[in-house]
Amino acid sequence: MSLQNMKEMLNRAKEDGYAVGAFNILDYNSMKAVVDAAEELRSPVIIQTSVKTVVFWGYDAVMSWARQLTENTSVPIAIHLDHCKDLEVIRICIESGWTSVMIDASSKPFEENVELTGRVLEMAKPNNISVEAELGAIVGVEDDIHVKEQDSHLADPEQAVEFCKKLPVDCFAPAIGTAHGVYKGEPKIAYDLIEEIAKRTGVPLALHGGTGLADEVFHKCIALGCAKVNISTQLKYAHINGFVDYFVANNIYNPLKPLQAQYDSLKTAVVQNIKLFGSQGKV
Ligand code: 13P
Numbered sequence: 642m643s644l645q646n647m648k649e650m651l652n653r654a655k656e657d658g659y660a661v662g663a664f665n666i667l668d669y670n671s672m673k674a675v676v677d678a679a680e681e682l683r684s685p686v687i688i689q690t691s692v693k694t695v696v697f698w699g700y701d702a703v704m705s706w707a708r709q710l711t712e713n714t715s716v717p718i719a720i721h722l723d724h725c726k727d728l729e730v731i732r733i734c735i736e737s738g739w740t741s742v743m744i745d746a747s748s749k750p751f752e753e754n755v756e757l758t759g760r761v762l763e764m765a766k767p768n769n770i771s772v773e774a775e776l777g778a779i780v781g782v783e784d785d786i787h788v789k790e791q792d793s794h795l796a797d798p799e800q801a802v803e804f805c806k807k808l809p810v811d812c813f814a815p816a817i818g819t820a821h822g823v824y825k826g827e828p829k830i831a832y833d834l835i836e837e838i839a840k841r842t843g844v845p846l847a848l849h850g851g852t853g854l855a856d857e858v859f860h861k862c863i864a865l866g867c868a869k870v871n872i873s874t875q876l877k878y879a880h881i882n883g884f885v886d887y888f889v890a891n892n893i894y895n896p897l898k899p900l901q902a903q904y905d906s907l908k909t910a911v912v913q914n915i916k917l918f919g920s921q922g923k924v
Contacts, residue, residue, distance in 0.1 A: 644711055646740040646771035647719045647869070648811045650685040651845035655868040659919030660848070660859075663687035663721060664911055665873035667694060667880055669706045670900060674907035676710045676718060682912060684920040685717040687741070689871065691784040692725050700737040708738070716924045719771070723871070724783050731761055735770055743773040743814070745786065751776075751800055758808050766809075773869075774808065776801055777816025779849050783873065793820075798837050805842035812847050812869055813838070817862075819850030822874055830858060832865060839866025847871060851914075859917055870918050872910075879903075879910040 666672040679686035707720045721741035746757040758774040777796030796815030818830040845868035852874035883906025887899040
C-alpha cells in the first residue's frame, strides 16, 4: 500500500475511540521495526521523523526507506514530519514525498502562529498532505525545541477553538500537561481541557510526550479525543539499549547481531504501544 496522509486514519481512530501511534524513527532499522509491527498487528501507523533525523540522513534517503518498506504492506502508513519551525524544511519534505507535516509555531504570538500555520496549509493542501499544528507550550526537549518548566503553559481553550475555526488542520496538538522526554514526577494532565478542546473543535488531537505515561492516562486521553499518540524517547532508549545490552552480554564484533537485537527491542516497544492505544486489528 502506498504511503497516505494522516487525515482518514485519525478521523477513523477518533470516531472509533482508539489512537494511532506516531513513532519517531532514527534510522532504517527503527523504521523497519515500526512498519513490521504495524503490519503484523493489522494496525495503521505513523512513521514520525524529527527534523534532526531528516537532516542527518538526508530527505531522499529517509523517503527511499519509507517507500521501500511500505511497498508491500497492506495497512495504512503515513510519514509525518514532527515539530518543524522552518517552512523551508516543510517545503522540501512536501516535495520529497512526506505525506504529513507538523508546523510548530507555538512559541510565536497567537496571530503569528495562525499566519504561519495558514502558510503551511497553503503548501500542503494542494498536495494532499495532512497538517498538524500546536498551541500552548509543551515542556521538555524535542529535537531543537527546548521549553523550560517556567516557560511552559497549557493551551487556552478559546484560542484553540478560534485557531481550529480559522485553520482546517487535520490534527491539533494543544499543550495539555504532558512533557517531552523523561517525566520527573507525576504529570498533571488537564483532562477537562482535552475534553473541552476535542468537543469544541471536533479535530483529532495529538498527545505529545507519550513516553512514561501510565496505561490509564493513555486510555483516558484517548477516550477524550486524542487520536494520535507520539512516542520518541522510549524508542531512543530501545535503540541504544537493544544494541548495547547485546554487545555487553556477548562481546562479539559482528555488528549484525546487536543490530538484530536493536530491531527486536524497537519492535517490542512499538508492539506494546500499538496494543495499548487500541489500534491493533483495526485494518
Ligand atoms: P516523548 O519523547 O516523550 O515520547 O514525546 C514524543 C513526542 O511528543 C514527539 O513530538
